[in-house]
Amino acid sequence: MKKIFIILVLSITLFSCKKNVNNPTTPSLSGIYIAGNENNIPKYWNNSVGKQLPLSPNMTFGLAKAIAIGNGNVYLAGEEGNNTISQKAVYWRNDTAYSLHSSGSLASSAYCIAIAGNDVYVGGDETAAGNTTGSTAKIWKNGIGISLTDGLKVASVQAITLAGADVYAAGYENVGSTISGRRPKYWKNGVAVSIGNNNEGWLNGIVVSGSDVYVTGYEVNASGVAVAKFWKNGVENILSSGPLNNYGLCLLVSGSDVYVGGYERPQNIFYKAKYWKNNAAGENILQATGSQDAIVSAGFINGTDVYFAGVVNTPTNVLYKARIWKNGVATDITDGTKLVEIGAIFVVQ
Secondary structure: OOOOOOOEEEOOEEEOOOOOOOOOOOOOOOEEEEEEEEOOEEEEEEOOEEEEOOOOOOOOEEEEEEEEEEOOEEEEEEEEEOOOOOOEEEEEEOOEEEEOOOOOOOEEEEEEEEEEOOEEEEEEEEEOOOOOOOOEEEEEEOOEEEEOOOOOOOEEEEEEEEEOOEEEEEEEEEOOOOHHHEEEEEEEOOEEEEOOOOOOEEEEEEEEEOOEEEEEEEEEOOOOOEEEEEEEOOEEEEOOOOOOEEEEEEEEEEOOEEEEEEEEEOOOOOOEEEEEEOOHHHEEEEEOOOOOEEEEEEEEEEOOEEEEEEEEEEOOEEEEEEEEEEOOEEEEOOOOOOOEEEEEEEEEO
16 A cells, blocks of 8 residues: 655645646635546545546546645546556646656656646656656656656655655655665655665655654664654654554644654554554554454544554455545445455545
């Protein structure tokens, strides 16, 4: 399950959970939106009603990994491909797809999106043709790519947020050629800031509140266990402990409260969906191990309501179904008869 996050600014509540724009405006946007894919076709749901997104010519599958609402339009970011093309980064404005993929590149992916006025920012990565050792972490502004790394090592942008004229992107960059070489990192206006203890890990969410920069993700400890964390201005806050792997996948900030959504991954038993509020003592289990496989992949705060979105399955059903938790109360969006992944949630009320 890939993690995907969206970051936006609404009054004092902040969260992380395209090119040519000539489409007609979509009127009366309201309600709960979630983005993902169903049976490998990109899709979003508005108040549980699904809408399939178009694919570019000759593309046969796609994933919507991020969503934002702005200027009366629905914007999404993700990727598409076919049997001969592994993946191409794309974004959608309402019912139109716009490719972000550079001509001649081997592969590209988009994981996050943010809107400022008429400007559309998308974050992800791209691999040049013939490159077998690395990928370039990128931001696309209105479809124009901006490279954050040199492409010699694996790197990616997983989350993006805007604060005034500043553009922040969070993800990782390798120091070696294997996954254990990944190091958490964020960029402010293209300048890299390393996070953590120089251990394996990556960042999945970023929020800027005033002069404070919050990021979340995970870092592997000396025992080889993935530890969920968030950092405020570089100072770590450890959210999990013990022998089980835990991952922070989305980040919400409301006033002085910090929420991190994610999951715990025990060996040979079901994933456990959870979120943390402020610290390790604020752990809240959304779906218990042993009853269903469950993952929280996105979140949103609207007023006093806290939303998380993700997927669940059952011991007798290997197909995931989409689920929303509003203040801890679960609502299923799909029925589990099709394979579903969820990347983002956005609430307009």
